[in-house]
Amino acid sequence: MEFRQIQTFMQIAQVKNFSKTAELLGYSQSAVTVQIRQLETELGVRLFDRTGKKVILTPKGKEFLIHANKIIDEMHKAKDAMNDTAELKNPLHIGTIESLCTVKLQEIVQRFREEHPQVRIQITIGSPERLIQKMEHNELDVIYILDTPRWNKNWVKVMEKSEPVIFVSAPNYKLSGKKNIEVEEILNAPFYLTERNANYRQALEQELALHKQTLSPVLECSDTAFIKKMLKTGKGLSYLPLFVVEKDIEEGKIAKLDVKDIDITMYRQVFYHANKYMTKEMEKFIEYCQM
Numbered sequence: 001m002e003f004r005q006i007q008t009f010m011q012i013a014q015v016k017n018f019s020k021t022a023e024l025l026g027y028s029q030s031a032v033t034v035q036i037r038q039l040e041t042e043l044g045v046r047l048f049d050r051t052g053k054k055v056i057l058t059p060k061g062k063e064f065l066i067h068a069n070k071i072i073d074e075m076h077k078a079k080d081a082m083n084d085t086a087e088l089k090n091p092l093h094i095g096t097i098e099s100l101c102t103v104k105l106q107e108i109v110q111r112f113r114e115e116h117p118q119v120r121i122q123i124t125i126g127s128p129e130r131l132i133q134k135m136e137h138n139e140l141d142v143i144y145i146l147d148t149p150r151w152n153k154n155w156v157k158v159m160e161k162s163e164p165v166i167f168v169s170a171p172n173y174k175l176s177g178k179k180n181i182e183v184e185e186i187l188n189a190p191f192y193l194t195e196r197n198a199n200y201r202q203a204l205e206q207e208l209a210l211h212k213q214t215l216s217p218v219l220e221c222s223d224t225a226f227i228k229k230m231l232k233t234g235k236g237l238s239y240l241p242l243f244v245v246e247k248d249i250e251e252g253k254i255a256k257l258d259v260k261d262i263d264i265t266m267y268r269q270v271f272y273h274a275n276k277y278m279t280k281e282m283e284k285f286i287e288y289c290q291m
Helices: 003-015 018-025 029-043 059-082 098-115 128-136 183-187 199-210 224-231 242-250 280-289
Strands: 048-051 054-057 092-096 121-125 142-147 155-169 191-193 237-241 264-273
Touching (some): 003 018, 003 029, 003 059, 018 029, 054 059, 092 128, 092 280, 098 121, 098 142, 098 224, 098 280, 128 142, 128 264, 142 199, 142 280, 155 242, 191 224, 199 237, 264 280
Parallel strands (some): 092 121, 092 142
Antiparallel strands (some): 048 054
């Protein structure tokens, strides 16, 4: 069994395509096919089912993937031990949601790039569910999400920090400065909200349902920066994580509304898969997130 065969196997398991694997690893497609055939012969099992261009791990293939991850993990540890002071240069693929990317991730990535300029960083934006799915298929190194507390025995959670979600408006809006605003009062106002798949939007609708209320926004947009611009016109309200508007509130450009009976908290969380080798690039990114 050769190290390159294991690497090729893991790449196919990730991209589910022989020709794409050949392109990524710099082999011919026939070389990739030969490597997998030799590996299957040595193991005495079929690792992949091939139906046309579609490639799927067999049950034995899924089992071998667990062992392959451990082998690669140990190889990386041995390499790092011999080269502990080397400059970081391996690529880093981060998954996050739009609001965190806009507000929190920018500063983290900027610092990372200043200290480790050789690392190529790729960022994928999506819902927590989509990012978790990609992490579980080894398509992301680490994910940084805002959600209710998540846990799975196959994940390693390295950070969890609470983040309140609040009602906001322009400082000159009619409800700004009023104490103990009734839920019914805000429901009559024009609302600018994130799209329905945003988890804090879903949490708000669930909370309103407990009050036998519904909300019909006049504007839905995934871009929180655009929602903030609409808020500053003074003609509507929104419901956003505090970190998205905290600076604007401090500068007096946006006001927090005092709404009764609605109190929702989300959590910024950072995960990687338990079978994923913790690279020094991942380790450094996680360190910056925790600051």
